[in-house]
Amino acid sequence: MEYRIVEIIQEAPRVRRFVLQPEHNSALNFIPGQFIVLQMESPEHGIIQRSYSISSKHANDQYLELCIAMNDNGVFTPWLFKQEEGFWIVGSEPQGNFTFLDGQARVPHMFICTGTGVAPFRSMISKALKLEDTPIYLVFGNRFSEDILYHEEWKQLAQQNQNFHYHPVLSRQNQSFAHTGYVHPVYTKILEKVNDAQIYVCGWQNMLVETRKNLKALGFNRKQYHFEQYD
Ligand SMILES: Cc1cc2nc3c(=O)[nH]c(=O)nc-3n(C[C@H](O)[C@H](O)[C@H](O)COP(=O)(O)OP(=O)(O)OC[C@H]3O[C@@H](n4cnc5c(N)ncnc54)[C@H](O)[C@@H]3O)c2cc1C
Numbered sequence: 001m002e003y004r005i006v007e008i009i010q011e012a013p014r015v016r017r018f019v020l021q022p023e024h025n026s027a028l029n030f031i032p033g034q035f036i037v038l039q040m041e042s043p044e045h046g047i048i049q050r051s052y053s054i055s056s057k058h059a060n061d062q063y064l065e066l067c068i069a070m071n072d073n074g075v076f077t078p079w080l081f082k083q084e085e086g087f088w089i090v091g092s093e094p095q096g097n098f099t100f101l102d103g104q105a106r107v108p109h110m111f112i113c114t115g116t117g118v119a120p121f122r123s124m125i126s127k128a129l130k131l132e133d134t135p136i137y138l139v140f141g142n143r144f145s146e147d148i149l150y151h152e153e154w155k156q157l158a159q160q161n162q163n164f165h166y167h168p169v170l171s172r173q174n175q176s177f178a179h180t181g182y183v184h185p186v187y188t189k190i191l192e193k194v195n196d197a198q199i200y201v202c203g204w205q206n207m208l209v210e211t212r213k214n215l216k217a218l219g220f221n222r223k224q225y226h227f228e229q230y231d
Pocket residue numbers: 035050051052053054067068069070071073074075076077078116117119228229230231
């Protein structure tokens with residue numbers, strides 16, 4: 001199918017939000033956590049496909065949003081960042097199994113990510129917030145404060161929902177509102193105190209490997225943690 005890029009928003013120095021409208025203006029249904037595969041074609045590279053998590057807030061919408069980081073040495077993102085609003089791009093239907101599990105009310109929900117790894121969590125957290133009496137934690141790592149995606153939205157959610165706990169973490173900057181360093185000690189401190197949890201982790205390999213090791217050491221098993229790896 002094809003999507004029309006209806007809006008491009010520079011969200012952070014290296015990250016753009018792409019708002020897509022599916023052909024025939026049909027509303028798109030997806031399960032929170034899913035991704036779509038976008039495709040480009042050029043004489044130099046032929047057909048190239050890359051996956052992108054859906055960062056829309058709600059699953060049934062006329063538009064679909066993606067949050068994409070520029071990779072200077074990559075193939076797809078330098079091409080995509082040259083495209084403008086109005087461009088039609090080939091893409092798949094929503095797909096993937098890294099999805100929000102229903103029916104876990106009152107069990108703490110932990111979302112751990114770095115950078116654009118936060119994308120699938122936007123709709124997952126919207127859904128988790130509908131569960132009654134359920135503590136929800138977002139531990140979100142970035143280098144600098146300007147890199148934090150949807151920062152104002154997370155702050156607002158935390159103000160509006162007593163059960164939503166937002167933990168920004170910055171590895172290269174000290175800020176009074178954030179933890180300094182990496183995400184690992186931050187989620188460890190929270191998870192040490194709970195017996196059961198549903199844990200979702202999304203991002204690049206290095207962070208995922210370390211997190212998996214830590215979660216196992218904390219006594220969590222594969223029914224309790226779920227991973228989406230970007231590389
Ligand atoms: C399920 C899933 C969801 C994803 N969701 C998102 C998302 O929401 N947002 C997001 O930004 N990304 C996401 N990704 C990552 C995305 O799919 C791409 O991998 C990313 O955008 C880089 O694509 P690229 O073509 O620009 O870079 P690539 O061409 O894939 O290059 C990646 C890296 O490989 C190296 N490389 C490439 N070619 C060469 C070469 N010839 N020689 C040496 N080194 C080379 C470069 O250093 C580059 O840094 C997701 C991935 C998956 C699997």
